[in-house]
Amino acid sequence: MTPENTVLLVGATVKVLQAAKAHGLSVILIQHKNKFTPEQAELADATLIADYTDWAAVRPQAEAAYERWGFATALGLTDPALDAVARINDLFGLPGTSYEVSRLLRNKFRMRQRLAEAGASTVIGARLLEDRQSLFEFGAEFGYPFVVKPTDAAASLGVFRVATPSDVDDVWRSLEALRGNGPARGCGGLFTVTEVVMEEYADGPEFSVESFSFGGRHVVLSVTEKSTSDGHFAELGHTVPARIDRFRENRIVGATQEFLDTIGLTDGPSHTEIKFGRRGPVVIESHNRIGGDRIHDLVEAVYGIDLTHYAIGWPFGLVDELRDRPKAVGGAAVRFVENPAGTEGTVVSIDGFDELRSRSEVIAAEALVSVGDEVRAVRDNNDRLALVAATGPTGDAAVKLCEELIENTLRIQVVPK
The missing domain is CATH 3.40.50.20 (Rossmann fold)
Structure with missing residues (x-):
């Protein structure tokens, strides 16, 4: 060597x-x-x-x-x-990325502080949770609903929506249990929840932005559409490219580039989550890494860019700098499977994956549980049972194919308790 x-x-x-x-x-x-x-x-x-x-x-x-x-x-x-x-x-x-910049990205409260100090356009109210009373105080100051979440976890773990003052006691009990249980479920068991941040609620649909930075110049590869469901914060799907108009896409791209400048990220991949509602684009969180949930596979299928290849090669000068945003060729999507029982139960059978993987349009088909696993209704990303990712001539076609394959080919049986 x-x-x-x-x-x-x-x-x-x-x-x-x-x-x-x-x-x-x-x-x-x-x-x-x-x-x-x-x-x-x-x-x-x-x-x-x-x-x-x-x-x-x-x-x-x-x-x-x-x-x-x-x-x-x-x-x-x-x-x-x-x-x-x-x-x-x-x-x-x-x-490469310094510890100061890494902590701004990893700690959601520090990120909010930095944006506020810089007068960024994506500022929303945020406070660290101190005790049960601070939940009431935050609601009184910034209004309901608002969001409570760990400052540095992932996979939508421990994210709660406080809709009214009557939700405070339940949310407080859930947070106390989460903080008292040591390493968190999911996230590879490598996170322990300690600090918790309260944030103003940002309305509107959510997107992620897959970018790569070259010496401080941020090239957006994809604006990715995220699918969620009422009642929890788990991500149930992603579509590339996002099915939005050019005006909103340009606003999202601009907000992402401004955010990365403000935080100080200069090189490598980033995955930034943004909501677009009445305030316009609001950064929810960001990471100096490639997006999970097979998003990197969707980006490669549509734009021909292997983000892992770039992340490894760029520091050594082994890949060419991208001068412009790549052009989309077709569409791609991933959809996740929720527990069909909708409650606690046991997985008793899994079938259909070999058939799915034999299809040329399928990028990935993966079970996220095994027979015998205990499962529950979806609360965060760790509760999802399986995924199917596929390509199509358009994003709409890719989404339709994923949904049809899950409905007609994939079979996961859960016996309720």
Whole structure:
């Protein structure tokens, strides 16, 4: 290994490791013991095990790797690894996202503070939750409904809508239970809920913006339409490109670029979630990583851009800078399956996936549960049972195909308790 051709990957998946090797890079992997697989070790040139959510644990491993082999870039593309990578960048003076910027993106309250300080157009009211009474006080100041959520979790975990003062007691009890249970369900078990933020409610449909930044110039690849349902915050689908008019799309693109400038992100992928309602575009949250839920597959299918390939290659000058937004070719969509029983139950059978995967239009068909798993009604992304992603000549056609395949081919049986 030579330092100038070596990347330190923190918490990388097999796909990320494969992308690094395809670029001809040497790879040092720092992996959490709960996420390690033999295939990862086979792909990496060196593998170190450490809890990368704990800086005291990961720092000595990074220092040892830097002293023994050296590396030119550190990268992480999953939420729990982002702060560790940023600290490594600062420690060794490497290019890439700093810890200051990473924390602004990871901590939703700090992000709100930064936007307010900068007088950004996407400012909404926000306060840290202190106690039960602070919920009433926030509602009195900013009105109902409002939203309560952990400052640094993911997958819609622990997000609650406080519609009226009568909801406060139930929400408070739910938050206390969430904060008292240690590592949260889902999110890889690598998040522990501590701080909670209260935010003004932003109305309107929600979108995500998939971008890549080149030395401070932000190129939006896709405005992605998000599908949700009343009663919870779980994401039930995504459509690329979003089925919106050019005026709203341009407003969303502009708000995203302004936001990334304000936060200070200069290089690499980002996934920014925006609602567009009466206030215009309002940033809900953002991440310096590729979007989950197979969004990267939808983007590649429609725009021909492999975001993982770019994320690994750009720091080494191995990919060309995108000068303009790519043109869409067709459409793509992913739809998720809710518990058909609508209540707590047990998965007793799963069928239809082999047939789905045999179809050329299907990008992905994946069960997110196994036979014997206990499931419940959907509250957050971790409660979804399966996904189907497909392409079509348009976004409408892709959505229709996903829904038909789920209805007619996919069979997941849940027996209620």
